[in-house]
Amino acid sequence: MITVDDVRAAARRIEGRVVRTPLVPAPVRDPRRPWWIKPENLQPTGAFKLRGATNALATVDGRPGVVTHSSGNHARALAFASNLAGMKATIVMPSNSDPAKIAAVRALGAAVELVPPDQREQAATALAAERGLVLIPPYDDHAVIAGQGTIGLEICADLPDVDAVLVPIGGGGLISGIAVAIKALRPNAKVIGVEPELAGDAAESLRRGERTAWDLRRARRTMADGLRAMVLGELTWPHIHRYVDAIITVTEDEITEAIRAMATQFRQVAEPSGAVSAAGYLFHGDELPAGRTVTVLSGGNIAPETLAGILSSRPGG
Amino acid sequence: MITVDDVRAAARRIEGRVVRTPLVPAPVRDPRRPWWIKPENLQPTGAFKLRGATNALATVDGRPGVVTHSSGNHARALAFASNLAGMKATIVMPSNSDPAKIAAVRALGAAVELVPPDQREQAATALAAERGLVLIPPYDDHAVIAGQGTIGLEICADLPDVDAVLVPIGGGGLISGIAVAIKALRPNAKVIGVEPELAGDAAESLRRGERTAWDLRRARRTMADGLRAMVLGELTWPHIHRYVDAIITVTEDEITEAIRAMATQFRQVAEPSGAVSAAGYLFHGDELPAGRTVTVLSGGNIAPETLAGILSSRPGG
Numbered sequence: 030m031i032t033v034d035d036v037r038a039a040a041r042r043i044e045g046r047v048v049r050t051p052l053v054p055a056p057v058r059d060p061r062r063p064w065w066i067k068p069e070n071l072q073p074t075g076a077f078k079l080r081g082a083t084n085a086l087a088t089v090d091g092r093p094g095v096v097t098h099s100s101g102n103h104a105r106a107l108a109f110a111s112n113l114a115g116m117k118a119t120i121v122m123p124s125n126s127d128p129a130k131i132a133a134v135r136a137l138g139a140a141v142e143l144v145p146p147d148q149r150e151q152a153a154t155a156l157a158a159e160r161g162l163v164l165i166p167p168y169d170d171h172a173v174i175a176g177q178g179t180i181g182l183e184i185c186a187d188l189p190d191v192d193a194v195l196v197p198i199g200g201g202g203l204i205s206g207i208a209v210a211i212k213a214l215r216p217n218a219k220v221i222g223v224e225p226e227l228a229g230d231a232a233e234s235l236r237r238g239e240r241t242a243w244d245l246r247r248a249r250r251t252m253a254d255g256l257r258a259m260v261l262g263e264l265t266w267p268h269i270h271r272y273v274d275a276i277i278t279v280t281e282d283e284i285t286e287a288i289r290a291m292a293t294q295f296r297q298v299a300e301p302s303g304a305v306s307a308a309g310y311l312f313h314g315d316e317l318p319a320g321r322t323v324t325v326l327s328g329g330n331i332a333p334e335t336l337a338g339i340l341s342s343r344p345g346g
Numbered sequence: 347m348i349t350v351d352d353v354r355a356a357a358r359r360i361e362g363r364v365v366r367t368p369l370v371p372a373p374v375r376d377p378r379r380p381w382w383i384k385p386e387n388l389q390p391t392g393a394f395k396l397r398g399a400t401n402a403l404a405t406v407d408g409r410p411g412v413v414t415h416s417s418g419n420h421a422r423a424l425a426f427a428s429n430l431a432g433m434k435a436t437i438v439m440p441s442n443s444d445p446a447k448i449a450a451v452r453a454l455g456a457a458v459e460l461v462p463p464d465q466r467e468q469a470a471t472a473l474a475a476e477r478g479l480v481l482i483p484p485y486d487d488h489a490v491i492a493g494q495g496t497i498g499l500e501i502c503a504d505l506p507d508v509d510a511v512l513v514p515i516g517g518g519g520l521i522s523g524i525a526v527a528i529k530a531l532r533p534n535a536k537v538i539g540v541e542p543e544l545a546g547d548a549a550e551s552l553r554r555g556e557r558t559a560w561d562l563r564r565a566r567r568t569m570a571d572g573l574r575a576m577v578l579g580e581l582t583w584p585h586i587h588r589y590v591d592a593i594i595t596v597t598e599d600e601i602t603e604a605i606r607a608m609a610t611q612f613r614q615v616a617e618p619s620g621a622v623s624a625a626g627y628l629f630h631g632d633e634l635p636a637g638r639t640v641t642v643l644s645g646g647n648i649a650p651e652t653l654a655g656i657l658s659s660r661p662g663g
Contacts, residue, residue: 048368048371051365051366051367051368051388053390054365055390056390068388070613071368071370071385071613071614073370073372073373292615292650296388296614297613298609298613298614333606333657333658334657336609336657337653337654337655338658340651340653340654340657341651341654341658
């Protein structure tokens with residue numbers, strides 16, 4: 030497992046290459062739980078993934094380039110970080126990816142390899158072996174986990190008496206890194222994962238005390254496309270098992286309402302996966318501890334028409 | 347006129363009471379003009395006005411309270427800052443104000459006095475005299491100008507080799523403070539105001555070298571409701587005349603496109619008055635110097651239905 034020293038080393042490596050996001054007071058809802066938001070949608074690629082990708086890339090040395098498999102925020106992050114570092118990146122994407130996402134990755138100078146959706150992981154591994162590239166996985170990697178953990182250091186620096194941190198959970202890279210940092214610096218603070226009910230494998234895993242896989246067909250039904258991982262990572266799971274206090278689940282309607290609240294009351298564009306933590310705060314207070322609460326707004330890459338639809342529909346309707 | 351030392355004193359007073367916003371790299375459009383955005387929509391009240399109100403309030407001493415006239419972001423800022431400081435605030439608002447804005451100010455604990463729209467300034471002055479309150483005007487006040495100028499200090503700290511700063515201009519408080527700071531710390535950088543064509547009194551004033559008033563009926567037609575001032579302030583004008591290099595104007599369509607770009611490519615909700623600076627960058631490159639350019643996104647308080655309409659309309663349509 031990684032330690033807070035790994036996270037500190039990551040913070041030194043990524044300084045000046047990612048945005049040092051502020052901690053912003055949110056409109057207080059529940060006087061027992063003053064609320065702050067960590068807006069990672071401010072990263073140039075629109076999501077926290079830039080931290081882990083930048084840290085992992087900084088440890089690569091003397092190799093012809095890097096490769097990964099992702100159709101989402103990690104793809105964009107690795108393309109951006111590689112471009113900045115002057116390194117060649119190859120991104121394996123499923124052939125049914127959104128053309129806009131493929132174009133965005135290519136615009137950042139990365140090479141894109143399209144493969145059938147169920148072959149992307151093995152295709153990336155094969156490319157790494159054939160071409161001598163370094164594989165940088167989206168979450169199940171110690172350098173990636175340490176990079177995401179820098180969010181936890183910044184939360185403790187800005188709010189030393191934080192009581193609870195709510196973090197979206199998919200493959201588990203973000204919450205693993207944050208939990209390591211928070212538990213080292215503020216052991217009494219609770220670290221709580223939030224995931225969609227429809228992709229509730231992490232909540233079930235923590236309840237049962239063992240990694241538990243869910244059927245992808247079920248997870249695919251959530252609008253939170255960044256949180257559809259079927260199972261926690263082999264490397265993230267031990268961190269989650271040891272450091273995460275609880276995992277709660279939110280409904281699709283709650284995610285929609287949280288996206289609306291982020292835009293209308295907080296002036297931030299949130300993607301569904303980024304808004305689950307606010308949904309947890311807004312609708313699941315009875316499952317949360319009292320005290321100063323931070324929700325990590327992990328990203329803001331949402332289709333404009335989806336956001337327009339949410340803003341023009343009636344609240345609660 | 348104020349000096350950079352006044353701005354530095356303001357920075358010390360407001361530290362910890364307003365959000366220290368980051369400077370965020372924007373998607374590069376024009377390689378000759380790398381672009382950064384200063385997102386003041388992150389302030390808890392959604393706009394930069396919290397800086398000036400907080401600074402002005404910190405200099406008030408031994409008086410029963412403060413009063414101002416505003417129906418917009420300054421009203422909300424002074425109500426918020428007074429609430430935080432445990433001071434009583436009275437806000438004179440025009441009787442035709444949006445009920446949601448009146449409710450927002452009352453929710454922050456301020457007293458609201460509704461008066462006919464053309465009497466708000468004299469009503470605030472009268473209340474100040476009758477009740478011994480300190481009048482804190484929305485922009486024509488040295489403490490307010492110094493507070494807004496802290497944005498300029500932060501820009502120079504984060505991007506010491508900045509070449510140009512684009513700032514929305516209405517009454518002129520924001521650009522006056524920023525220009526004082528920038529010209530002291532980075533004299534070669536250009537400070538450029540941006541205002542709607544329909545409220546182009548500041549551009550005309552700078553061109554003619556004297557404060558020039560516009561007809562309010564014309565200014566009222568711009569969607570940028572925070573920039574409808576008919577004339578620059580008596581106190582802001584000397585700062586603008588001395589320190590501002592140019593003022594450019596943007597069309598209503600350009601403002602709309604800039605709001606769309608801020609939401610879809612930058613994941614930030616901008617109000618029309620806050621997006622004029624980005625509109626200047628995006629559509630008026632031929633009027634701008636080359637080099638590292640910062641646009642101040644001054645606020646994000648836009649009606650959800652207006653944003654939804656912009657996001658669901660066709661770009662350029």
